[in-house]
Amino acid sequence: MSDTALAPARSRRRILPLSLRLWGLLILLVACAAGYMLIGAEAPWSFLLPYRGAKLAALVLVGVALSVATVVFQTLTANRILTPSLMGFDALYIFVLTLMVHSLGATAYANIPVGLIFTINLGSMALLGLLLFAVLLRLARGDMVRLVLTGIVLGLLIRSITEFVQRLIDPNEFQTVQSLSVARFTQVDTGLLALSSLAIGVGLVLAWRLRLRLDVLALGDAAATGLGEPPAKLQRHAMLVICLLVASATALVGPMASQGAGPSSFFGLIVTAIAHVLTPTHRHSVLLPSAALIGGIILVGGQLMAERVFALATPLIVVIELIGGGVFLIVLLKRRAA
């Protein structure tokens, strides 16, 4: 064939093997974690270790959970610009929060045991997930675009009801809602950590077990069906995993999209964009750990910078949203041009 002469033969192998890159990311994450634990230690270690340790654990858990959920979600919906937070989880979290503060009052709300709040949040989000994915998936007949659009509309609906309720509550209570409406890693309850690491751990194991099937799904619906992996079945399993991961992470620290009103949580978007650049492959056995590590690095490293280096007053998430907006535009424009 005439085109053989142009073939660059085997010279296109990667400069650095993917496995080495994953190890590199792991080392970077460990370094960030060590830095987070050790830098700027001004209090006694007996206090610092558990205090910082709990925060570190929360950062890693949330970073890993949301990143893995985003990778799975993007494969499922065959896109690189959406994240699962689009589906109204954040909006629902704020809605439940607003309802509780409104009906109980800010003081009573503050006295509810955190474990109970976590359970209520996880429960309500799991219910939303179930509604979205069990009922709507059937109604949308496996049409992911329709499902995602329904999720967006549902999120908008929840948001406007929330706003309506927020108008009814007094300014004091509104303040409480506001301050809790953005992910924070300031005070982390160890009981909560145990609960959520359990839930997230289960989610991660399930996601890992889907990795080979997700590879096939990325070939497109028809090809996947032909290879014996019909999307409808896989969609149900994968959506369950996404729900579990996002709901647990959100219940642990709060919404990752600022005010739950962003077009998407940019965090997941940044992570997957970087993962596709640093570990360019279609294989989920690489993409999932890669995204998980990058998610951890961004949150731990970012928090380290924000807290210790710049002494920022703004929550880390606000900064991430800002950077994420830029990444979003780049990803969007690059895809258009391609």
Next chain:
Amino acid sequence: MIRISGLSHSIAGTPILRDIDLTIPRGGITALIGPNGAGKSTLLSLIARLQKIQTGTITVGDLTIGTASDQDLARTLAVMAQSSHVQARLRLSELVSFGRYPWNRGRPGPQDHARVEQALERFGLIPLRDRFLDEISGGQRQRAFAAMAYVQDTPYLLLDEPLNNLDIAAARDLMSLVRDMADTDGRTVVIVLHDINYATAFADHLVVMKDGAIAAQGRPDQTVSEALLEQVFGTRARVEILQDRPVVLV
């Protein structure tokens, strides 16, 4: 043998396929031809289980579509995918390896690698193996998808208009490979073609569809005629016999 009986299909009340009974023989190439909108793709997608069967039954070998397991079907029936639907950024050899999925569930062993290697060789894809799918021509991509279907090692192979957008060299090239799969490996190939001359040149058996029904079927030289073109396609074109094969003069 693919057996289709009492197959009807409608979308939003509009009948697309009307009570089709059809037996596609084991071995050789069966070409589906017919005007646009005749229902060829719909028929193929029902055999390929890309859509749910509404009425009727389809059996492929001894498997019944709808009740047989996904894995058994994937080991019996390969569908050559349309290259435009792949989003993932894949190298050509990685794409071909996916054809082994029904046999290894994503965990390739040495014999899978050997099989892929052999397919790359046979389809002339060795020099392109490390290219990404968006870095090769349409014809090369179609060849890669054919190689993927080839390593799936199924007795049955379905293709829907694989020659779309291919120039004459790439089209003939691909058809020879398909012909070879039928002859050398004894696969049963069902292929939708819109160019009747390709169908008469490469197929053993023609099935002509019109308005969701079978209008004619049989050996190409006994099926394609000026009368058929007028009756099914609604066009007057001359048909000449060249080297014992009917050729439509366009």
